[in-house]
Amino acid sequence: MVKRKLMHRRNFVKLSGVAGAGLLAGCTGGSSDGDSGGSDGGNDDTTADGGSGGGSSDPIVIGSLQPLSGPFTPWGNAHKAGLAFAIEEINSDGGVLDRQLEIVEADTKSDAAAADSTFRRFVEQENAVATVGPVSSDVGIRTARTAQELEVPMLLHMSGTNQAITPETTYTFRVGLLPAATSMQAQASLVEDAGYSKVGAIIGDYAWGRSVEEGIEEYFGTDVTIEAAPVGASDFKSFIRKFPDDLEMMVATGHPPGSLTIANQMNELGYAPEVLTGPGFPPGVIAGALGDLAFDGGFTHVHNTDVYSDEFAEVAQRFGEATGSQFDTHTAYGYVSGKMLAQAIENAGSADPVAIGDAIRNIKFDTLFANPIEYTENGELKNQVQIYSQLTSEAPSYFPDGDFGFEEQFRTEPLPALPADQ
Incomplete structure (x- = not known):
């Protein structure tokens, strides 16, 4: 389930x-x-x-x-x-x-x-x-x-x-x-399960970002507003302003170098999506870059490891x-x-x-x-399960001196393998 x-x-x-x-x-x-x-x-x-x-x-x-x-x-x-x-x-x-x-x-x-x-x-x-x-x-x-x-x-x-x-x-x-297409299949299931209809995505204009774009177009059952930004972009505010104020989910997975900046700049502009999905950053990187926003800003840690x-x-x-x-x-x-x-x-x-x-x-x-x-x-x-977690400021019981803990938001059903020719 x-x-x-x-x-x-x-x-x-x-x-x-x-x-x-x-x-x-x-x-x-x-x-x-x-x-x-x-x-x-x-x-x-x-x-x-x-x-x-x-x-x-x-x-x-x-x-x-x-x-x-x-x-x-x-x-x-x-x-x-x-x-x-x-x-x-x-x-x-x-x-x-x-x-x-x-x-x-x-x-x-x-x-x-x-x-x-x-x-x-x-x-x-x-x-x-x-x-x-x-x-x-x-x-x-x-x-x-x-x-x-x-x-x-x-x-x-x-x-x-x-x-x-x-x-x-x-x-x-x-x-x-997981490869880009499979990750987008996973995120599409999150969108469907949550019932989101206002979804946006910022992708990098290179191979990975375009692969994410193709996955969104193939698997998402709702219209997604997609903006392509240069790989080296550091200011995403002009792209962010193109999304509705009541955006429910932002997919920043397609722009790994900019995803943390996207989260910070969305917050500065008053956007508060329930979920903002990034790439597979180590959680310490997320916490270090976002500060309190990592624990209360919707930024989602995507992982295969079952930390629970x-x-x-x-x-x-x-x-x-x-x-x-x-x-x-x-x-x-x-x-x-x-x-x-x-x-x-x-x-x-x-x-x-x-x-x-x-x-x-x-x-x-x-x-x-x-x-x-x-x-x-x-x-x-x-047959792997992709898990989405919010970081918390409470250290886990197995390491009381830790800098963060995890709170599960979503996990997929087992995902089929991407065919090698795709």
Whole structure:
């Protein structure tokens, strides 16, 4: 049932501990030259037996392609911390196939060419059997092609562009963000459930924004006033004034760089929609940018992580006790990626990348999401539930020192996977 509650080189990262992993408070994590510090692995091959599970005590290496500087730094820091915590738990429990997991990490700076080069180095020199972490759409598109060429699986943190997964890609898998069309299908169900008739949207005039526009036109059952703004726009007031004063919902998902500014400027102009949907920002970013408006202004945090589950609370409490930091939706994406890769390696019975890719395609992984993670042949999430939450100023019981909590507004029915040719 739909639920609604609307408004009111070889330098490995030795994961013997996760304290000090950077989160959202401005620390960038990682070193500026792309390699994180760590002890030397000392071996030239990840496996001594061609990748099979037995016969080797070498670590199983996972490449981490994180944006640890630049505009996506908060995403990279959160994902990095969650991944590190997952690997620490896995290794403390004996590892996988009687081997430890280790991470080799680099700052991509959200540069697609740099991410491609680093991916290749991870695989060809560091013997990585899988990679995780891309956030920007450009990086996701480029590295998905690299993953296919090298036949090494990659888990996307975000990269919601439809173009990241195509009929030709079978080694790239979404985790934290549904593609634009599926997200608009989800938001259309929110509009229908709430009975809204006065809906507006501001999109960026580029591929992601236009994909959101196409999704609105395909799935929304009510007329939506759509305004296209330049990607680099900082003043949206002329666009906002074109909407009726009694607007019920604003879709700012199609303009990720401007969505928080749109929220602030709508408030300045006296607009108070019940819901304003943005992109998948880490909640700490929302709270930091909007202040009190984050808790009382209708800005909606969109996420796949089910922060209302007992399992989430248990992991969040362990994380808080170990690191002194708040576990959130994006920290969870890193955690889920690490745990799911471990399960795929276990299911494959091998550290061979092709076998791991096959295992991910066939996985049914019950985790911190509302539904188990399952994939199509091309790596699109299927039967996932998208959740919409209002941030609250009350810290959660599992981390009393937290800066925010969550109040559920809406969750979708399980959503069908987007066909790879769309």
